[in-house]
Amino acid sequence: MSRRSRRLVRSYLALIQRDGLSAALMGPTVGGQGAADRVRAILESTDDYVADPLSGLSTLQDVLDLRVGEVEAAARSLDLRFDPRHVVTALYPLGDVNAWSVPANGGDLILVSRGALGLAFLTLKINLMSTPLFGEPAMLARDQTVTALADVFAAHFRHGDPWRAPRLPSLTGHREIMLDLLVNAAARFMVGHEYAHVIGQHPHVDKATLKSKDSAVEVYTRLWDDEFAADRVGAQLVLADQRLAAAAEQDPHFVRRHGLAAVAAATGPMYLVLLDLVLHELDGDLKVTGYPPASTAHPHPGKRWDALWPVIEQEYGQATTAQPPLELPGSLMRWFENLFTDLVPAVRERLA
Known part of the structure; x- marks a missing residue:
């Protein structure tokens, strides 16, 4: 690990210490506390310590580290130039669905x-x-689906933490495989979008303050044209990663037979934008104070959807293999539209 990377991690540690966020940074299923102490111990270790400086911070950070590795491998496969020693990607309890970057000690803290x-x-998970x-029947009826979604969105609006919603049953079999593929593709897009800013050396144009329930942090915003460009590159990184991966680890034959990895790669980027759109629409009806914290920093999610979808279509239109089905992003949008009339009052009731 380079000296510059250590300084970047110190910047992240300073944010944790300043805002007292070590408990909030814990993953949803992990025991143990003292994240700041654990990171400090790594920073103070000898120079021959080669483990990732943020591993062990939480299970969720460990998962994020895997997505970062996939994005960096995809970027190299596309011959995109960047120095990974100057970029650190870390969890932070932001009250926003987007990722952000902060210049820190000669590099970027994502x-x-x-x-x-x-x-x-x-x-x-609720959708699945x-x-x-x-060939398996649905696990939830419509009213149960509305209840589950309302619990999640209300926990996000009230606490900035959707994990506080009542715990959902575990998925098994093919549903679990599909959930992993979709969530991982969405997370890769979130990371890939920020890497695209770093790779493109997009200038910072303004500051915005992001707020969680008990903290605030200043981040830098960029031109909207650069945001659209980062969406395009972020999606291309997700699609490149799908091409690099032969299949999902759990059941490669099933995944390969149904083209699920390609479906997830097409859906993950669009779903992040759709989720941002749903949150904006909910806030428009519910008038949740203080959300979103930097609503003007990114283009409207509807415009992002319109700009990003042709990129996905073009990618698969040029594919040499059989074109995978691309109806899933649109069906997810229709799913939210179908539930929205009942979802708004259900979330409102929980926020009252």
Whole structure:
């Protein structure tokens, strides 16, 4: 690990210490406390310590580290130039579905919202539970689906932490495989978008303050044209990663037979934008104070959807293999539209 990387991690540690966020940075299923002490111990270790400086911070950070590795491998496969020693990607309890970057000691500190990862995981899980899939009946009726979604969104709006919603049953079999593929693709897009800013050396144009329930951090915003460009490159990184991976680890034959990895790669980037759109629409009806914290920093998610979808279509239109089905992003949008009338009052009731 380079000296510059150590300084970047110190910047991240300073944010934790300043805002007292070590407990909030813990993953949803991990015991143990003292994240700041654990990171400090690594920083103070000898120079021959080669482990990732953020590994062990939480299970969720460990998962994020895997996605970062995939994004960097995909970037190299596309011959995109960057120095990974100058970039650190870390969890932070942001009250926003987007990731952000902060210049720090000659590099970039990418802050990924813990809540955004939770929203993507939980809402996609609810979708897979509410839908007949691979010949199996739905696990949730419509009213149960609305209840589960309302619990998740209310926890996000109230606490900035969707993991506080009542725990959902575990998925098994093919549903679990599909959830992993979709969530991982969404997380890769979130990271890839920020890497695209770093790779493109997009200038910072303004500051925005992001707020969680008990903290605030200043981040830098960029031109909207650069945001659209980062969406395009971020999606290309997700698609490149799918091409690099032969298949999912759990059941490669099933995944390969149904083209699920390609479906997930097409859906993950679009779903992050869709989730941002749903949150904006909910806030428009619910008038949740202080959300989103930097609503003007990124283009409207509807415009991002319109700009990004042709990139996905073009990628698969040029594919030499059989074109995988691309209806899933649109069906997810229709799913939210179908539930929205009942979802708004259900979230409002929980926030009252």
